[in-house]
Amino acid sequence: MEPTLNRPLRRSFVKGLLGTTSFWMASGNASWTAALAAEAAHPYQPTFFDAMEYRFVEAASERLFPADDNGPGAKALGVAEFIDRQMQTPYARGENWYMSGPFQQGPANLGYQLPFVPRDLYRNGIAGVEHYTRQHYGKGFADLSPVQQDEILTALEGGSVQLGEVPGRVFFEQLRTNTLEGAFADPLYGGNRGLGGWIMLGFPGARADFMDWVNQEGAPYPLAPVSISGESA
Amino acid sequence: MGRTHVDAVIVGAGWAGSIMAKELTEAGLSVIMLERGPERTTPVEGAYPESIDELRGAVRKRLFQNLSQSTVTIRNTMDQTALPYRQLAAFLPGEGVGGAGLHWSGVHFRVAPEDLRLRSSVIERYGEKFIPDGMNLQDYGVTYEELEPFFDKAEKVFGTSGEAYKVQGKIVGNGNIFSPDRSDNFPLPAMKDTFSASIFRDAAKNAGYHPYALPAANASRQYTNPYGCQMGPCNFCGYCSGYDCYLYSKASPNVNILPALRQNPGFTLVPNAHVLRIDLDSAKTKATGVTYLDTKSRKEMSLSADLVILGAFQFNNVHLMLVSGIGKPYDPVSNTGTVGRNFVYQTITSSRVWLPSSTYTNQFVGAGGSGVAIDDFNSMNFDHGPLGFVGGSPVWVNQAGVKPIAAAIGAGGGGTPRWGSAYKNALINTYKHSLGIDAHGSNMAYRDVYLDLDPTWKDVYGQPLLRMTFTWKDNDIRMNQYVVSRIEPIARAMGATKMNLVHLNAGQPFDTRNYQTTHLGGGAIMGDNPQTSALNRYLQSWDVSNVFVIGSNAFPQGMGYNPTGVVAALAYWAAHHIRTTYLKSPGPLVKA
Ligand SMILES: Cc1cc2nc3c(=O)[nH]c(=O)nc-3n(C[C@H](O)[C@H](O)[C@H](O)COP(=O)(O)OP(=O)(O)OC[C@H]3O[C@@H](n4cnc5c(N)ncnc54)[C@H](O)[C@@H]3O)c2cc1C
Ligand code: SF4
Numbered sequence: 028m029e030p031t032l033n034r035p036l037r038r039s040f041v042k043g044l045l046g047t048t049s050f051w052m053a054s055g056n057a058s059w060t061a062a063l064a065a066e067a068a069h070p071y072q073p074t075f076f077d078a079m080e081y082r083f084v085e086a087a088s089e090r091l092f093p094a095d096d097n098g099p100g101a102k103a104l105g106v107a108e109f110i111d112r113q114m115q116t117p118y119a120r121g122e123n124w125y126m127s128g129p130f131q132q133g134p135a136n137l138g139y140q141l142p143f144v145p146r147d148l149y150r151n152g153i154a155g156v157e158h159y160t161r162q163h164y165g166k167g168f169a170d171l172s173p174v175q176q177d178e179i180l181t182a183l184e185g186g187s188v189q190l191g192e193v194p195g196r197v198f199f200e201q202l203r204t205n206t207l208e209g210a211f212a213d214p215l216y217g218g219n220r221g222l223g224g225w226i227m228l229g230f231p232g233a234r235a236d237f238m239d240w241v242n243q244e245g246a247p248y249p250l251a252p253v254s255i256s257g258e259s260a
Numbered sequence: 261m262g263r264t265h266v267d268a269v270i271v272g273a274g275w276a277g278s279i280m281a282k283e284l285t286e287a288g289l290s291v292i293m294l295e296r297g298p299e300r301t302t303p304v305e306g307a308y309p310e311s312i313d314e315l316r317g318a319v320r321k322r323l324f325q326n327l328s329q330s331t332v333t334i335r336n337t338m339d340q341t342a343l344p345y346r347q348l349a350a351f352l353p354g355e356g357v358g359g360a361g362l363h364w365s366g367v368h369f370r371v372a373p374e375d376l377r378l379r380s381s382v383i384e385r386y387g388e389k390f391i392p393d394g395m396n397l398q399d400y401g402v403t404y405e406e407l408e409p410f411f412d413k414a415e416k417v418f419g420t421s422g423e424a425y426k427v428q429g430k431i432v433g434n435g436n437i438f439s440p441d442r443s444d445n446f447p448l449p450a451m452k453d454t455f456s457a458s459i460f461r462d463a464a465k466n467a468g469y470h471p472y473a474l475p476a477a478n479a480s481r482q483y484t485n486p487y488g489c490q491m492g493p494c495n496f497c498g499y500c501s502g503y504d505c506y507l508y509s510k511a512s513p514n515v516n517i518l519p520a521l522r523q524n525p526g527f528t529l530v531p532n533a534h535v536l537r538i539d540l541d542s543a544k545t546k547a548t549g550v551t552y553l554d555t556k557s558r559k560e561m562s563l564s565a566d567l568v569i570l571g572a573f574q575f576n577n578v579h580l581m582l583v584s585g586i587g588k589p590y591d592p593v594s595n596t597g598t599v600g601r602n603f604v605y606q607t608i609t610s611s612r613v614w615l616p617s618s619t620y621t622n623q624f625v626g627a628g629g630s631g632v633a634i635d636d637f638n639s640m641n642f643d644h645g646p647l648g649f650v651g652g653s654p655v656w657v658n659q660a661g662v663k664p665i666a667a668a669i670g671a672g673g674g675g676t677p678r679w680g681s682a683y684k685n686a687l688i689n690t691y692k693h694s695l696g697i698d699a700h701g702s703n704m705a706y707r708d709v710y711l712d713l714d715p716t717w718k719d720v721y722g723q724p725l726l727r728m729t730f731t732w733k734d735n736d737i738r739m740n741q742y743v744v745s746r747i748e749p750i751a752r753a754m755g756a757t758k759m760n761l762v763h764l765n766a767g768q769p770f771d772t773r774n775y776q777t778t779h780l781g782g783g784a785i786m787g788d789n790p791q792t793s794a795l796n797r798y799l800q801s802w803d804v805s806n807v808f809v810i811g812s813n814a815f816p817q818g819m820g821y822n823p824t825g826v827v828a829a830l831a832y833w834a835a836h837h838i839r840t841t842y843l844k845s846p847g848p849l850v851k852a
Contacts, residue, residue, distance in 0.1 A: 090679070090680070095681040097681075118320050123326050125327040125346040134336075136336070136772065137336075138345060139347050180679070184678070203679060208319060211668055212314065212319075212665060213314070216315060224664065230624055235309075235312045235499055237625040240622065240625055241455075242458050243455065245615070245620055245621070
């Protein structure tokens with residue numbers, strides 16, 4: 028049988044016990060809703076985004092990856108927390124990118140040529156979207172209806188909006204990529220809460236041992252995912 | 261102050277460098293191997309569970325080259341301005357001890373014999389007029405028979421799993437009927453077929469093709485190689501391509517060669533040592549040693565050596581030759597010079613087949629080198645006459661372990677939504693019930709596709725970046741389209757409920773933003789004519805005879821197979837001739 032979201036999820040907030048057998052006993056919450064409630068009692072404090080930016084990331088990522096019949100969306104999976112935490116890594120500072128000038132633009136197929144690293148893309152991109160939505164809708168992005176939010180995301184994706192120096196499409200791709208990373212990365216990084224992303228896909232996580240499952244004639248893999256820390260669902 | 265002197269300096273600690281280091285220390289030489297990246301060993305960086313992490317691994321690119329230090333510039337045509345390759349995407353060069361050999365997938369091929377003499381073979385079969393204008397089709401200058409013992413040796417060192425077809429003239433098994441005779445069987449039996457590969461095998465067979473198990477440098481059983489290095493059985497963990505193997509099952513220089521090499525007192529490995537140039541005498545006919553930067557202390561160091569081996573990977577080898585002044589740079593306008601000539605790559609397109617929702621493909625199960633292929637449309641195995649192109653592609657299901665972030669980012673597009681609920685539906689369905697089929701094909705060399713130094717951008721060491729001028733050409737696009745059209749009946753026979761056949765389109769330029777393969781080739785090719793090749797048939801520079809340049813840079817054109825098996829065989833071939841001939845009387849092994 029496939030693991031589904033109807034099964035109770037165990038999620039431990041006792042980080043010190045992760046990966047030990049006592050983790051299983053100590054894991055707190057009996058269900059998905061309980062996990063969410065526990066989380067709401069201690070909301071994550073962003074360190075890179077300010078309150079307005081964080082609300083934007085939460086709202087926009089939920090539209091990109093919404094909760095639906097398939098399972099949790101970006102908000103329940105902790106995608107905004109994931110992205111905020113990523114902003115403190117070398118990746119967000121572009122430390123593995125070639126960032127020497129001159130920065131000359133060319134055909135799209137020759138790749139990214141902007142002088143902005145992910146941190147800049149978020150700072151400038153969010154400010155640009157907020158400016159755009161206030162102009163066109165009289166409110167900030169997070170306060171718009173889902174339909175209006177989708178209109179804006181569609182415009183960004185389609186490339187018809189420029190956000191200051193950042194093309195809307197570039198910002199959209201950055202947000203989409205990081206949102207999906209947050210939904211499916213190991214929970215170690217703050218997203219994929221309760222392994223909800225992996226359960227939806229039927230991905231076993233860090234099991235990394237399929238000796239007896241190389242060919243089972245198309246049957247679904249039977250075991251629930253497990254994370255690097257030993258968290259399981 | 262006198263420089264430290266060694267018999268041989270080797271640049272780069274990947275497969276090419278490590279094989280050469282092993283061979284030359286066996287010959288009694290003192291050897292220093294310089295590697296620009298850090299030290300890497302399985303029990304430290306490769307250990308479970310930390311290495312089983314898609315975000316840190318393939319997504320944030322833990323093991324690949326750090327482009328902030330050095331990269332290349334790329335343009336499609338000579339009239340464009342090449343722009344820097346700022347973010348890793350189309351190809352993923354290695355860095356650190358083991359090079360890309362630590363995080364490759366392990367598909368370990370020999371070669372189709374006719375690919376080594378493709379020019380001769382095409383002319384014999386179709387006449388010289390068959391070769392399009394501007395295509396620099398060339399022979400390697402070495403034959404399969406000459407290389408066979410070295411293919412055999414490499415397979416034994418790598419612990420390669422596979423099923424042979426012919427050994428010493430006798431048909432011994434269900435292997436690839438197009439593959440040439442072998443002196444010995446594979447050291448290990450073939451990897452098991454994943455479910456996806458097994459249904460491809462059945463469908464391809466029913467369609468009249470000749471499926472075979474991909475030869476894989478993933479160990480199907482435990483194994484001890486001739487150097488005494490040990491491998492454990494692969495468990496299809498799925499964190500293979502782009503990862504270091506926590507089970508010591510995937511062949512790497514780190515697992516299969518370095519444990520033996522490190523014990524040899526004649527051998528020294530220096531990580532964090534970026535070689536800036538090969539030092540030459542004033543006549544530029546002899547290398548005197550190398551100059552490198554210790555990237556930790558930021559001190560420039562120099563070594564004197566009798567023999568210099570470049571094993572820095574295809575385009576880095578060409579870059580080092582150009583910045584050091586080894587040989588004559590290629591000029592596409594006058595069609596003179598050889599260094600940078602015949603830069604080639606590989607065509608690859610991945611098609612997708614969806615099965616009924618009761619069938620689970622479990623795409624996360626897989627090993628990098630495992631799978632089932634057909635060679636019916638590869639190399640010279642079919643009639644190109646009426647088709648009018650040179651080259652071909654194997655077609656295969658090579659399920660190496662599909663992980664969720666990559667699957668999610670790649671899902672949608674081409675008319676289907678890339679976000680929202682409809683996207684989620686499609687992603688989940690695709691992840692659970694589909695499989696990929698690749699056409700992994702050749703790419704020919706052309707007069708206006710080449711490597712040289714960029715006039716504008718520099719690396720952090722102040723050296724000009726290498727410039728790639730590369731795009732897809734009509735011959736290769738039509739080849740890819742033809743081979744992809746042959747996938748359709750196979751997919752239908754597999755019970756496809758839907759398929760997305762992907763091929764190159766006419767006029768489509770090379771796109772640096774999407775992963776292709778890291779199977780770059782050419783640029784310093786081997787051959788029998790110093791006017792059209794930078795290296796002789798022993799991979800020795802025609803111009804500077806104590807420099808050997810080992811890697812896929814030696815390929816005159818890109819083949820349908822993955823390159824590393826040939827790189828390893830060429831390394832053993834070159835080493836053999838250095839040991840048996842060159843060391844006795846250093847100098848050119850072939851008269852120019
Ligand atoms: C994800 C992935 C999957 C692959 N799968 C396959 C496969 O299945 N089958 C196959 O045949 N091939 C595969 N390949 C290709 C394979 O990895 C390469 O062909 C092979 O590793 C090349 O070996 P090499 O020794 O020539 O170069 P590398 O392994 O790249 O080693 C070169 C080394 O030189 C170092 N270096 C470079 N410049 C300098 C300098 N200036 N000074 C000092 N050191 C330097 C680099 O840091 C590197 O460590 C794959 C590659 C990748 C990235
Ligand atoms: S699939 Fe096999 S060879 Fe590849 S990393 Fe996993 S255990 Fe190693």
